[in-house]
Amino acid sequence: MYTVDNIKDMKLETQIDEAPEIVEQMSMFDEAPDFRLHSKYRKGVFRTRKELVDSLKEEGRDKIYHVLSFGGGTQSAHLMEQHLRGEIHYDYIVFSDTGAEPQFIHEQVAWWQRRQQQVGNKTPFIITHHNKITGGLEEMLMLWIHTDYQRFQMPVYCATLNRTTGAIKPAGMLPRQCTVDFKINPVKRAVRHAVLERHGLKSNQKMPENIGFVIDIGFSYDEIRRINTDQSPQYQYIRLAYPLVEENLTTADSIRFLEENHFPTRRSRCYLCPFNCDGDRDIGMDWDEIIEIEPLSFLKACWFDNEIRRVQLTGTKVMNSVPYLHYSRRPLQEVYAIQYGHLADRYASSLNDWIKRWRTQIEWKWKKEIVA
Ligand code: SF4
Structure with missing residues (x-):
């Protein structure tokens, strides 16, 4: 699917503001991936899941909820399967509907919900959307x-x-503002509400001081340029983690994994996405x-x-x-x-x-x- 050449082409045409990073992105394909050597990690733009959990604990947050932001496509499906196999823990799985996914992506989401039921996994699976622009x-x-x-x-x-x-x-x-506004932010709001409710609180009440969240985003190592932060700008107690990057896995690795297991492999996106x-x-x-x-x-x-x-x-x-x-x-x-x-x-x-x-x-x- 991804090749070094087409990734280079795409970057040169579409990411013209990120030229120095593109050079780094390109060179990283020449050697074995290692996120720890990447400038985004070295400069502290993101930390590992463990480092995020430790930082939340240092703030006195001893109750930490792990959340999968599920897109219905290939990378978050890889994380979903790791969860179903007991290799990664989640307290919530959340799919945010952008209102423009093709029907085949909704079918893939439903496929994963059925698989979750078939393997007897009971992690709450929430479907949400933008709070005002619900369509x-x-x-x-x-x-x-x-x-x-x-x-x-x-x-x-x-x-x-x-x-x-x-x-x-x-x-x-x-900018790709839609990912934040229609995918990531609705996930944050949905788990925030779910946890407040779980603790007997209303959605407009303050989160208890001992609670923290780590939300996993399914960016792959070849998408490391998309990582801008591991800290939610809206909520001090929410951190963002990138487990596939930590596993040094590329998009192609996730697709191969899904193919080998005969799982659905359609890439998630909106039908009108300019990245088609x-x-x-x-x-x-x-x-x-x-x-x-x-x-x-x-x-x-x-x-x-x-x-x-x-x-x-x-x-x-x-x-x-x-x-x-x-x-x-x-x-x-x-x-x-x-x-x-x-x-x-x-x-x-x-x-x-x-x-x-x-x-x-x-x-x-x-x-x-x-x-x-
Ligand atoms: S798939 Fe494309 S259009 Fe849809 S939210 Fe992501 S970047 Fe935006």
Whole structure:
């Protein structure tokens, strides 16, 4: 799945702000992985699970809850299986629904829930979502498109437009804020509520001083660049751990493990995720899979892709660059023109119903004037 070359390509195009780290990332593929040698660990950007537990205990937190942030894809499934085999302890497993995962990821989540039951594991499995934008990324985008809402929380590819010639020039990417807002933060809130309830407290009460949390995130060693901290900015008593990184395991290692055990291996992501690739940029998440398995979702992604550019060009948004969902910075429906041509008419009615439903819902829920 991952190869050194396609990871290099992806980084050079999409992570242009991280050039010094890219060099380090690239060189780490030349030798056996060892997270302890990586600058992120050496500089204290993250610590091991044991070091986090020790730090919580030093603060007088002797009751520590271990949580798996479960994404339904390959890496957190690897951790899930380690848990089911008794190799890693969790008090809670939490899946946060971004509101834009393909149905096949929901099916994979359900598969793991069934496996948990079959092996007799009783760890509470919580499904949650963003506390206000309960419809997830679809709702966030519809809000942004149809109202004066300004917070754009997705890592789109940006370009500057020469209005005279119509030429565009690549201009980096927006941050991957959706992972924090729609995945990690809802997990923190959900376990916080669950533990308060377990201790007979209400969700607005203070966490007892002797309680701490370690939430495991399924980043792999090859994704070490994504680690920015091991400390929750909102809650002093919540720490974030990266056990696959500590095991020096790559994404490919987790996929191999799942394949060897005949477990599902689809990569988790949203159907409209700009990190979907194609052609020789194969990272196991691609537009072809969405087109083939969920054609209507592909058409929704094309619709969003066109709409975010249309709205950005009106000048009403705090977004200076022209956004694209596809890394080529071309309209998605143009990149996949043949497939789009085959599908557009067939699903036109379903797509229009979906657009109308969202407009009605945005108007009703947010009591905002629909401006587009
Ligand atoms: S899969 Fe992509 S779009 Fe979905 S939350 Fe993650 S980065 Fe954002």
